[in-house]
Amino acid sequence: MQKTEKRSKFNFEELKAGAMSESADVRKKIFQEYFDRFEELPSYLFDNSETIDDRLLRTIQDFKNDPETTQRLHKAIDMLMQRLPHTAL
Numbered sequence: 517m518q519k520t521e522k523r524s525k526f527n528f529e530e531l532k533a534g535a536m537s538e539s540a541d542v543r544k545k546i547f548q549e550y551f552d553r554f555e556e557l558p559s560y561l562f563d564n565s566e567t568i569d570d571r572l573l574r575t576i577q578d579f580k581n582d583p584e585t586t587q588r589l590h591k592a593i594d595m596l597m598q599r600l601p602h603t604a605l
Contacts, residue, residue, distance in 0.1 A: 526553070535561045536571065543575045551589055557596050564600050 534546030535558055550558045557576075562569035568576075576593055579585045 531558060532561055538571075540574060540578055543571060544578050547575055547579070548589075551592060555588070555592065557592055559596055559600065566601060568600050 531546060531550065534542050537543050537546075547557055550556075559572060562572045564572065576596070579589060579593060
């Protein structure tokens with residue numbers, strides 16, 4: 517009998533706290549875990565109505581500059597950037 521890895525229960529408060537962290541490593545880890553689970557990035561945690569939130573932008577840049585970032589994640593970043601305000605680009 518095979519054991520399947522059980523995912524931890526989704527915790528919105530933990531996600532929000534990690535995404536809002538000033539630590540780039542914490543934000544990147546949270547975003548990677550969220551992407552692995554949902555195949556998108558949690559931009560809805562930030563107020564991006566007029567411009568891209570600075571923490572979100574820095575996290576996106578960190579992923580873009582990381583040579584280990586997968587093509588799937590690069591595609592998700594591109595899709596996210598298309599949904600964000602053009603004034604932020």
